Amino acid sequence: MDTNTYDAIVVGSGISGGWAAKELCEKGLKVLMLERGGPYDHIKDYKTAHKKPWEMEHRGRTTQEQKRNYPVIHRGWAASEAVMDGWANEQDCPYTETKPFTWWRSYRMGGRSILWGRQSYRWSQMDFEANEKDNVAIPWPIGYDDLAPWYDHVEKFAGISGSIEGLAQLPDGQFLPPMELNCVEKDMAQRIKKEYQEKRHLIIGRVANLTAAIPGRTKCQFRNRCWEGCPFGGYFSTQSSTLPAAMKTGNLTVRPYSLVKEVLYDKDSKKATGVEVLDTETNQTQEFKSKIVFLCASTLNTAWILMNSATDVWPDGLGSSSGELGHNIMDHHYNIGASGTVEGFEDKYVYGRRANGFYIPRFVNLGGDKRDYLRGFGYQGGASRQGWSGDVAELNIGGEFKDKMTEPGKWTIGATGFGEILPYHENKVTLDKVVKDKWGLPVLNMDAEMKENELKMRKDMKEEMRAMLEATGVKNISTYDGGHALGHGIHEMGTARMGKDPKTSVLNKWNQVWDCMNVFVTDGACMTSSACQNPSLTYMALTARAVDYAVNELKKNNI
Numbered sequence: 001m002d003t004n005t006y007d008a009i010v011v012g013s014g015i016s017g018g019w020a021a022k023e024l025c026e027k028g029l030k031v032l033m034l035e036r037g038g039p040y041d042h043i044k045d046y047k048t049a050h051k052k053p054w055e056m057e058h059r060g061r062t063t064q065e066q067k068r069n070y071p072v073i074h075r076g077w078a079a080s081e082a083v084m085d086g087w088a089n090e091q092d093c094p095y096t097e098t099k100p101f102t103w104w105r106s107y108r109m110g111g112r113s114i115l116w117g118r119q120s121y122r123w124s125q126m127d128f129e130a131n132e133k134d135n136v137a138i139p140w141p142i143g144y145d146d147l148a149p150w151y152d153h154v155e156k157f158a159g160i161s162g163s164i165e166g167l168a169q170l171p172d173g174q175f176l177p178p179m180e181l182n183c184v185e186k187d188m189a190q191r192i193k194k195e196y197q198e199k200r201h202l203i204i205g206r207v208a209n210l211t212a213a214i215p216g217r218t219k220c221q222f223r224n225r226c227w228e229g230c231p232f233g234g235y236f237s238t239q240s241s242t243l244p245a246a247m248k249t250g251n252l253t254v255r256p257y258s259l260v261k262e263v264l265y266d267k268d269s270k271k272a273t274g275v276e277v278l279d280t281e282t283n284q285t286q287e288f289k290s291k292i293v294f295l296c297a298s299t300l301n302t303a304w305i306l307m308n309s310a311t312d313v314w315p316d317g318l319g320s321s322s323g324e325l326g327h328n329i330m331d332h333h334y335n336i337g338a339s340g341t342v343e344g345f346e347d348k349y350v351y352g353r354r355a356n357g358f359y360i361p362r363f364v365n366l367g368g369d370k371r372d373y374l375r376g377f378g379y380q381g382g383a384s385r386q387g388w389s390g391d392v393a394e395l396n397i398g399g400e401f402k403d404k405m406t407e408p409g410k411w412t413i414g415a416t417g418f419g420e421i422l423p424y425h426e427n428k429v430t431l432d433k434v435v436k437d438k439w440g441l442p443v444l445n446m447d448a449e450m451k452e453n454e455l456k457m458r459k460d461m462k463e464e465m466r467a468m469l470e471a472t473g474v475k476n477i478s479t480y481d482g483g484h485a486l487g488h489g490i491h492e493m494g495t496a497r498m499g500k501d502p503k504t505s506v507l508n509k510w511n512q513v514w515d516c517m518n519v520f521v522t523d524g525a526c527m528t529s530s531a532c533q534n535p536s537l538t539y540m541a542l543t544a545r546a547v548d549y550a551v552n553e554l555k556k557n558n559i
Helices: 015-026 064-069 081-086 125-134 144-158 183-195 238-248 299-307 399-405 452-471 536-555
Strands: 005-011 031-034 252-255 258-266 271-279 285-295 336-342 358-360 377-385 411-420 428-436 442-447 475-481 516-521
Touching: 005 015, 005 271, 015 031, 015 238, 015 285, 015 536, 031 285, 125 144, 144 238, 144 536, 183 336, 183 358, 183 377, 183 411, 183 452, 238 252, 258 285, 258 299, 258 516, 271 516, 285 299, 285 536, 299 428, 299 442, 336 377, 336 452, 377 452, 411 452, 452 475, 516 536
Parallel strands: 005 031, 005 285, 031 252, 285 516
Antiparallel strands: 258 271, 271 285, 336 411, 336 475, 358 377, 377 411, 428 442
16 A cells, blocks of 8 residues: 555544544544644653652743743643643744634644543533524534434543433433532532522533543542643543554554645545645655545644635635635633632541532523523532631741641632633634744634623623522632633634535534535534533544544445
8 A cells, every 4th residue: 555545534633633543443444643743652751740749840830931932821820830841832833813812722642632621511402402593603413312322432432420410401421430529519519409499500520530440541540630641541532542542453553743734635526635744843745645534633723724725726725615614713701700718617628639620500591591691601610628828827937837737728619600602703713824833834813702692691600600609608709700812711613613504514414524525524613503511522422423424435435
């Protein structure tokens, strides 16, 4: 076989790319997985995972040089000494902002699957029906029933721990045993249930951390250092899960330092023939051929690849015939909520470092509840005891100070809301024709913002959390709103949405590009709306479903 020819090419090695590679390889295809960043090996490359905090050279802080070189990452909470190597080089890979946009990128093997928050929730039928019901954007071409068996499939392999709750707005799944709420959270859960007559629920988060060992992986050790890489394979990542499964088949070739410049398109067959790759180390370009291409480069990079492809046929890129490519960017808005102190548990403490918090599923605009905005939000939070420093005045000295150091502080509880952002056509990315990256390629320009619907929702996100804390006896309540620029939620979605009509969407119900049916997009770019749940589990299910369809169509010679 020609060393540059494969049955399938997968662009990207993150959550979606890893799943695409695994599923394609296990179905017998010879697969090339392309990653623009360098290698990052399971266990061997988790350099800080076993270090003590005092062994970190800068005690967890970033350097002045890093602050200068990584201004975007320093806009949020992710600038930490242990993970700075995980973030994309912002000097080599800039972008421009018509409106503020915080783009968190990781260019290395495994992508953001090492760094993700692991919260894993199914969407409900209500979420898939929302656009049509509200007359917003376009309807989804699929419903919950189309995805349910694929949720089952990916949950069993990834290992999702969670509790069975029987909530229509948050379907149950194939769960490992749930982690435990701590004593304050359990008490709060009961109070909320009683106060709101079982219309609101506080549950343990559904998280891709193992509570029981599965083949090849050890259960979570409750270290809560997941984003440094887990030497135990205690949480789902490309490195711990999908990559070993794909490699086991003998069908996978992995090529790092491979920036995909474009999908190669043949006008006569109206099919993709492969991709053109720029080697980021040598600056040489090379073509790789395949029967099908899976774009899983992450939402905005997938849009970038499409915009740079087949421009001699479509000036705005492959998949742009509907006029929707690059449009309808979404995210989840957060950085807003409330917290306070809890009395009566002074003789209790926590055990271990649970890599999870509680979740309060959506309760607004459900049933008889009607608000002056569309859609809704959930909350993620936790209860814990403060460190001694919270109770020690700066000038305290002597014996009393030393005694205080040995005692934990007050119990606190708090949560931040995660709200849905609607798909607005005018929220878009385009190619910046002036600014270029390190390799002379055009960069993306971001032009997206929250609008009136989200701003109205934010008022409720803050007020409802404050009211819940007050109603359940929490003291010293304070609220906060840190504002939100799109992208900061790290749940960017849209730009190549699925739909029923090629005139209004980029992809069909099988994640195929309408304009080129052997190209599939299964990362966040494909999303038609955003719901308020973390989206990664849905990407996994959509990817597995699309691979199953693609391989069957390939066997029938339909693509």
